[in-house]
Each structure stands twice: as structure tokens, then as C-alpha cells.
Amino acid sequence: MIKGSKMSTESRAKISASLIGNKLRLGITHSAEDRRKISEGVKRAYETGRRLPTPQPQNLAEFNRKVQSGEIIPPWAKPERNQRVLESYRRTKSMAETGEEFGITLGAVSYVIRKLLKTPKGRRSKP
Numbered sequence: 001m002i003k004g005s006k007m008s009t010e011s012r013a014k015i016s017a018s019l020i021g022n023k024l025r026l027g028i029t030h031s032a033e034d035r036r037k038i039s040e041g042v043k044r045a046y047e048t049g050r051r052l053p054t055p056q057p058q059n060l061a062e063f064n065r066k067v068q069s070g071e072i073i074p075p076w077a078k079p080e081r082n083q084r085v086l087e088s089y090r091r092t093k094s095m096a097e098t099g100e101e102f103g104i105t106l107g108a109v110s111y112v113i114r115k116l117l118k119t120p121k122g123r124r125s126k127p
Helices: 009-018 032-048 057-069 079-092 095-102 106-117
Strands: none
Touching (some): 079 106, 095 106
């Protein structure tokens, strides 16, 4: 293929097909021993609180219904913390410093500030 030339439809289709999915363990199944070890590790993680159980579809649907109706506040919406994030940002005038202080990303700081100040994305307003 010459630089700058168009690739044929067949070539593009072959490359596209080869890039779909994770091929690293394709066709390799875990042995019974490996599955047992993985299971024990996940159970230990649940017990120590290092990992939360994956919500089951029926539980997830109920949880989403309660969040949307306002019955419960979702774990990621922490009003007290969000207010402290905004106060820290007003004090430091730096999203980076605020993010470091709370252990969250710049995007999360930006999201909290926009949400509390009700400013559309891309618009600047003084906090």
C-alpha cells in the first residue's frame, strides 16, 4: 500500500474484524483450580470490604428507582463532601489543589462545582 492511497474495502474489513474484542485469552478457559482461587479471592475481598458485591439486576433496578424518586441519596452524591469541595475551591482557586485535598480527579472537581453553581459545561462563572 502506497502512503496516502485508499485501502480496499476488504482490507479495512479484515483490520476492523481483527481489532474487535480482547483476544489475549481467547479460547483459554480457567481450570477448576483457577476458578476456585478466583472465587476465594473475591469472597475475601467482600469480607474485608475491599470490594463491594456486584449489584444484581433486580437489586440494581430497585436502587435506580429509589434514586430517581429521591428516596435515597446515591453513594456518589455526597452533599456534605461536595459543599466542602466547593469551599476548598473558593479558598484555593485551584481545581488541582482541591482534587489533591479530596483525592478526586479534576473532572470530578469540575463536576461538583458546575453542579453546585448550576453553570452549564464550558461556561465560566465566579464561585
